[in-house]
Amino acid sequence: VRSLTFAELARDVNRVANGLRALGLRPGDRVALIMPMVAGVVTILYAAFKLGLIVVPIFAGFGVSAMASRLQDSGACVIFTAEHLTRRGKTLPLLATVREAAAKAPSVQHILTSFDAFPDAAESETLSLDSETPALLLYTSGTTGRPKGCVHTHAGALIQTAKEIWLxxxxxxxxxxxxxxxxxxxxxxxxxxxxxxxxxxxxxxxxxxxxxxxxxxxxxxxxxxxxxxxxxxxxxxxxxxxxxxxxxxxxxxxxxxxxxxxxxxxxxxxxxxxxxxxxxxxxxxxxxxxxxxxxxxxxxxxxxxxxxxxxxxxxxxxxxxxxxxxxxxxxxxxxxxxxxxxSMTRGIWNDPARYIETYWSRFPGMxxxxxxxxxxxxxxxxxxxxADESMNVAGRKVGPAEVEQALIEHPAVSEAAVIGVPDQIKGEALVAFAVLRPGAHAGEPELVAHVAHCMGAAFRPRAVVCVPELPKTQSGKIVRRLIRQAYLGEPLGDVSTVANAAALDGCRR
Incomplete structure (x- = not known):
């Protein structure tokens, strides 16, 4: 356990800011963070903000393709990373993965694993920036398509996060x-x-x-x-x-x-x-x-x-x-x-048309x-x-969460995911995937009947498939779109953002 005071943090921030300035970075340049959740990420975050640099946080558990796509899209010129990750007692290589990903991103000029190369802890000038200056480039997980780089400004990010912590x-x-x-x-x-x-x-x-x-x-x-x-x-x-x-x-x-x-x-x-x-x-x-x-x-x-x-x-x-x-x-x-x-993103990095289409096209002015x-x-x-995961069963719209909750109410079920699949009569039929509690037993007919009892006969699932685990993103979100594609035998495409991609095999029909 390491405790860091704000005075110690300020010293380290000055060191990193001076070092980044010495590397020739200028306001607007992108600095990627591919690091474990350690105190150093705070130091780098604030050092970059001091200089008007844009921070690009990237999950350190990604594979090469997912890292490379974000490095390429952002145009990051510096990467901060670590030699390795530690997961469940095992040491996993990180630097080697980062180097392989960086080789596919021509913008990357420096890969740094420590602050040792930055000895100068003198006070580093904090630039005066316009409130609309970009501070963060945050990428979505990409489970609904190519990852989107969301552009957040200094004022927008600070006022939103501070408001929520305070109120x-x-x-x-x-x-x-x-x-x-x-x-x-x-x-x-x-x-x-x-x-x-x-x-x-x-x-x-x-x-x-x-x-x-x-x-x-x-x-x-x-x-x-x-x-x-x-x-x-x-x-x-x-x-x-x-x-x-x-x-x-x-x-x-x-x-x-x-x-x-x-x-x-x-x-x-x-x-x-x-x-x-x-x-x-x-x-x-x-x-x-x-x-x-x-x-x-x-x-x-x-x-x-x-x-x-x-x-x-x-x-x-x-x-x-x-x-x-x-x-x-x-x-x-x-x-x-x-x-x-x-705090609304000022756009999608390098893709302004996608920004309008994604957020502003369904309802004018909303x-x-x-x-x-x-x-x-x-x-x-x-x-x-x-909403893009909703299902239309014989003209009746239903979201997956409602059906999943009904399934989880069964005492044998700990987790559930529900998808809609084509049906000649109803338009769509429900197919559910359930993870049973340790030591619990429940057959498919019992679980199908349970959902029908909770939701009504119109929403009786075509099938309930018991699986050891549900495929999820690194942040824990169930990837229903990929589950549906696996079940229907469709090409999955890029699954690099899925933490347990092997779980998709259990979802195949």
Missing amino acids: GFDHREPERFFWLSDIGWMMGPWSILGNHHFGGAVYLYDGAPDYPDAGRLWRMLERHRITTFGVSPTAIRLLMRSSDPTPFDLSALRLLGSTGEPWDELSWLWFFERVGRARCPIINISGGTEIIGSFLFPLPSDRLKPCSLGGPAPGMATEVVDEHGQAVREKTGYLVCTRPAP WDHGDWACVDADGCWFILGR
Whole structure:
């Protein structure tokens, strides 16, 4: 464990800034971070900001192709990386992978693994920059097509992250904030920038949450007296199967957080009751890389229903609309933003036409975020999954999250994914994939009947396939599009962003 004061951080930031200036970098040049989640990422982040450089975080667990595509697209000229990664007690090569990827990106001039080459710790001038100067180039995971480079400005990124830490997570001193994430995903920079704006302490962890044993995560929360802890629903579903947080002293916890995908009620209640001891509100946030923040989040003082997101985040003109762009309540619709927000990406790097097509083409004058959402009779907001993953069964639209929740309510099922496949009669039929709890047994007819009972006969799945694991991105999102392609026997294309690509084999018909 390494603790770093702000004075020590400032010294290291000056060293790196002076070193980057000596390399001849100029404002607007791109610096890639392909590193484990260690303190050095904070140093490099701030050193680059000092000089007006654009930081390009890239997940260190990517393969060569995924790294190379982001390096090529961004035009990064410097890469900061490490000699190796450590995963579940094993040492994995990183530098060799980075070098192979960099060989495919002509813009790369330097690959650095330490600050030793930068001895000058004298005060480095912080440039005065326009508020619209790009600060970050954040790439989406690419599971819905070629990765998109989202351009975030200094002012937009800072105001959004600070607002959410202050209002959504009720920042106080002295507290310790820990979100189980990686610098390669939005929640890494989000956690650092938002908390440090107020001088808050951030806890960084690089490794698996359940290694060397299932209690690893809970021991860290106990030992370091973490006060705010955020995690994805997928991680909780996995931990539910193997760990029990109740023996650990988690009394320092004040708030819980979550993001990344819709909750199911069983997992949400486990997180709330077992981890939060039924006293810590779950600040469930939903937004994305494209806005380095949230369209929806509750305040800690709000009354919450399981799985809900409260309502529109302060300062965000969020709405749920039908296919005609009209606001709707108590029915599923498209999540949109009706007015611009400072943190919206200024475009897709090197692809302005794709930016317009992706976010602004469905509803004139509205940002279409691509999610299904609904607002219930009590005014509580819920995210139901990606709109491009919705299914139309005999004229009835349904999102995967709703069917997956029904399946997870079966006592034998711990995780589920649902896709739509062509059907001559209904147009689309449902096919579900289920991961059973350890030691549990349930046959396909039983699970099919369970879904039909919960959802109605119209949504009876054509099949429920039990698999050892579901294929997911490195950030834990289920890759339903690839599951569907595997099941239908279609070419998968690039699967470099999938953490466990071999799991797709179990999804083939």
